[in-house]
Structure formats: structure tokens, C-alpha cells
Amino acid sequence: MSRRLAEMAEDDRPRERLAALGPEALRDAELVALVLRSGRVGESGLALADGLIAEFGGLAGLASASAEALARRPGMGPAKAASLVAACHLAGRIASAEDRAPLLRSTVDVAEVAIPLLVHCRSERVVLLVVDRGDRLRRTLTLVEHAPDQEDTPVRDVLNLVLRHDGGGFALVRNHPDGDPAPTPEEQATASALAAAAATVGLGFLGQVIVAGRCWEATGAEAGSAEPD
Numbered sequence: 001m002s003r004r005l006a007e008m009a010e011d012d013r014p015r016e017r018l019a020a021l022g023p024e025a026l027r028d029a030e031l032v033a034l035v036l037r038s039g040r041v042g043e044s045g046l047a048l049a050d051g052l053i054a055e056f057g058g059l060a061g062l063a064s065a066s067a068e069a070l071a072r073r074p075g076m077g078p079a080k081a082a083s084l085v086a087a088c089h090l091a092g093r094i095a096s097a098e099d100r101a102p103l104l105r106s107t108v109d110v111a112e113v114a115i116p117l118l119v120h121c122r123s124e125r126v127v128l129l130v131v132d133r134g135d136r137l138r139r140t141l142t143l144v145e146h147a148p149d150q151e152d153t154p155v156r157d158v159l160n161l162v163l164r165h166d167g168g169g170f171a172l173v174r175n176h177p178d179g180d181p182a183p184t185p186e187e188q189a190t191a192s193a194l195a196a197a198a199a200t201v202g203l204g205f206l207g208q209v210i211v212a213g214r215c216w217e218a219t220g221a222e223a224g225s226a227e228p229d
Contacts, residue, residue: 169204
């Protein structure tokens with residue numbers, strides 16, 4: 001007879017292991033058990049998860065199983081089957097969204113993302129674009145939406161945000177509602193400070209792009225500019 005999760009040593013329970021070590025440390029069956037939340041009489045949630053993975057030929061087979069097929073398995077039922085199908089489909093959608101994320105390898109790439117974000121803004125906005133180690137855009141974070149006298153987010157806070165979101169690099173984008181994309185001395189100083197600080201912690205800095213309408217200029221790692229065709 002398999003042990004119930006409540007009867008396991010605390011360090012062996014998937015939920016406690018997740019909290020202590022993170023999801024990367026858990027086996028596939030442990031993650032599935034957390035979705036199922038419980039097993040049945042004589043079979044723990046972890047044993048049920050192990051059995052499902054074996055019966056359906058691994059995670060890929062389990063992810064493609066129908067709710068009806070899962071619900072027929074003893075210990076499952078419609079509610080658990082629906083939860084598992086939903087979790088698998090969410091994982092698939094996340095993977096698909098990541099595959100479609102744009103690559104940011106130059107200020108031209110950054111500007112193509114920045115212009116749609118900022119072209120219609122009537123007030124000044126500062127946005128952080130976080131990329132992973134493969135240069136794919138992973139997070140778009142608004143740092144400042146301000147009146148003219150509001151200060152930018154400090155450099156240290158910008159780096160902390162990038163690291164908190166597991167970024168490998170970043171770009172800063174902002175708009176000039178007055179229609180002139182030329183950087184101010186303060187913005188040039190910000191770009192220089194970000195480039196220097198990023199290098200000290202091993203992050204890539206793609207530069208700072210300033211948008212005015214559909215025109216843009218860049219300062220930092222790879223300066224450039226462009227006007228609409």
C-alpha cells in the first residue's frame with residue numbers, strides 16, 4: 001500500500017520540496033501530484049501520478065490524453081482529469097508564446113518593439129524590456145509613467161528587476177511626447193550608467209531607445225536612429 005502524502009516525512013512531500021527547493025528539483029510525478037492534489041484510498045497522489053505517467057507513456061502522452069480517458073482511471077474522476085488537462089494545455093500555450101517572442105539583438109529590434117508600445121502615449125513612459133540568455137523578449141515592465149518632474153527608476157532597481165525575472169539582458173525604452181527623439185543629457189547619463197552597471201553583474205545591455213511618434217534614437221550599447229519610411 002502506498003503512503004499518503006500526509007504520512008510522508010515533510011521533506012519528502014512535493015509541496016514542501018517545491019517551497020524549499022523550487023520546481024526544478026521535483027520529479028515529473030511530483031509536479032503532476034501537485035496538480036492532482038490527492039490520490040484515493042490505498043494510493044497516494046504521488047503514486048497516482050507515477051501510475052498515470054507510466055500508463056500514458058510519459059509526459060507527452062499524458063499531455064495529449066483526453067479528459068474522458070483520464071477520468072476513467074481509478075482515483076481520477078472528472079475534476080482531477082479537467083485540472084490535469086488544463087495544466088497541460090497551459091504549459092503548451094506558454095511554450096508556444098515563448099517560441100513566438102521576438103529576438104532583440106540590436107537597437108533596431110528594440111525599436112520595433114518599442115514603437116507600438118509608446119507611439120500613442122501622451123505622457124512620458126519608461127519601459128524595461130527583459131530578454132533571456134537567447135535574446136528572446138521575456139518581460140515588458142513599465143517602470144515610470146510620470147509627470148515631467150518625476151525621476152527615473154534607479155539603476156540598481158533596474159538591474160534587480162532584470163535579475164528577479166531571470167533575465168540575461170535588457171533594454172530601456174522611453175518616449176518623448178514633444179516629438180523630438182534626441183536624448184537629453186540626463187538620458188545619455190542614464191544609458192551610460194546602465195551599460196556600466198550591467199557589465200559588472202554579467203548582464204547584456206541592448207541600449208536605450210527613445211521614441212517620438214514613429215521616429216527613434218538610441219543611446220548606449222549600440223546607438224542609432226531612424227525615421228518612418
